[in-house]
Amino acid sequence: MMRKYLFIGWAVWMVVILGIISSCSQDKGTSRLAWGKYYLWSAPDSSYRILNAIPFPDKLSVEEQACYALLMTQAMYRCGHKISSDSLINIAVQYYSSQGNADDKASALLYKGYILEDLGQDNEALYAYKQAEEAVKTVKDLRIHFLIYTALGNINGRYAHYEHSLSYYRKALDLNLSVPAWNAMGENIYLPLFIWLRELPVQ
Template identity: 25%
Template structure:
């Protein structure tokens, strides 16, 4: 009888051992207190990034045990640094997240990791790698819940497109980001994106698009000083390109005198006065930009100079500006082509990687199914074995009384 009871208890004993082993494995995998602090930091990150940074800074990194825990801390700390305007040019903080999440992370974790990796490249003035990294971020948005991170990646990428004079992509990105900010009622950021998109439409000389964006901008109230100045500047640029001379004269009459404006605004004023026919004043603005020593849009400066100098009969100066403009434009087109070629190659590499990842996932799935089937077979065989032993034990019990009766 004792042997039989031991046989029946074995499956229960095995299940109990398995449960204990699994519990120990889970408890050893992470620190509940660290997880609680990381979760708290993530929850307050958007509204109170300074508090999130202080909370993360108080965590002893030596207590981070698993790769997943280190990756989570690294990503959250990178987010906190960025949101507190602490720019970094090294990957020391983010590297654990790059090493773990790009292969093992959820869609949101991959997106955020790529985004902050791109931010670091941008801080390092490595614009090519920054642009391609933001592209990877935006290629990994399937299943993403953090729409605000998508919007930020679009805006960051748009800034780089502007540096590469790709104004179509610059405008498109800002319009996409504006829609996301509108969905979450982030009016300030939505208007910022629309203003940049309006600038892009003006640079593309797309009147229809500029009209639609301008109508959206005019629906906003309570603009701050910078936004109001930007809107006025882009309205002036719109009028200089598409408006009547009457409208242009009205806008210019409201413009404060002097040359204390930003270089780019003075370039717009030069274009406006040239359109109005006052080339002397236009040239004064161009000269003030050139002599200011401040950073300005060289290509825009040269394009305006060509027509202003031509109309002032300074043909030698106009030709010189034209040649300089042409050479710079050729260099920009070459850089844009090279960047697009690189993007195509990287996209192809991403597609190949996605296919390889899918193949590996299929192997894991089928492997898991095989293991489950094998376990089922083992359990079935063991159950049959136990059943057989039970029957044999019962038969032994039945035989023993018969044998005893025969002897008697």
């Protein structure tokens, strides 16, 4: 009988300990999400390493899983990692389509477009970009506006829709982003193009 009580007591303590460990793991995951977001623009490689260290992303809350899916996709893309499927970003797109803020919704749709375009699914990519353009109307972060407009400019340019392409590039140019914002995005490759665009006469 004594052994039975000892076993029950041991089992209860194990459940408590595992619960504490699980709680600590979730707290650590939440903290890493915050740091991953903090470094996303300035040091995407650091953001990727932090996010990749989250041991059990599937144990996060539904909201945190959506955040993880978006941040990890952004970090991977900005680090130049090959993304072979839109399954991860779809978690974020599905969640932010009805919940969360406009920034995350627009970003999720933008990166879905990036992935689809890389996979050769241009029609679907263009649709995602257009959805992102609609969602970005209430977004205050001009960097997201910039990336959406340049994505639309690029894809239209590839199909020789030059009037639409130039229109989107001009929208991006008209944002008048500061030099620190350019540097944070790592988008300096577009700067010569925009300098050239600035010299074009207005139609």
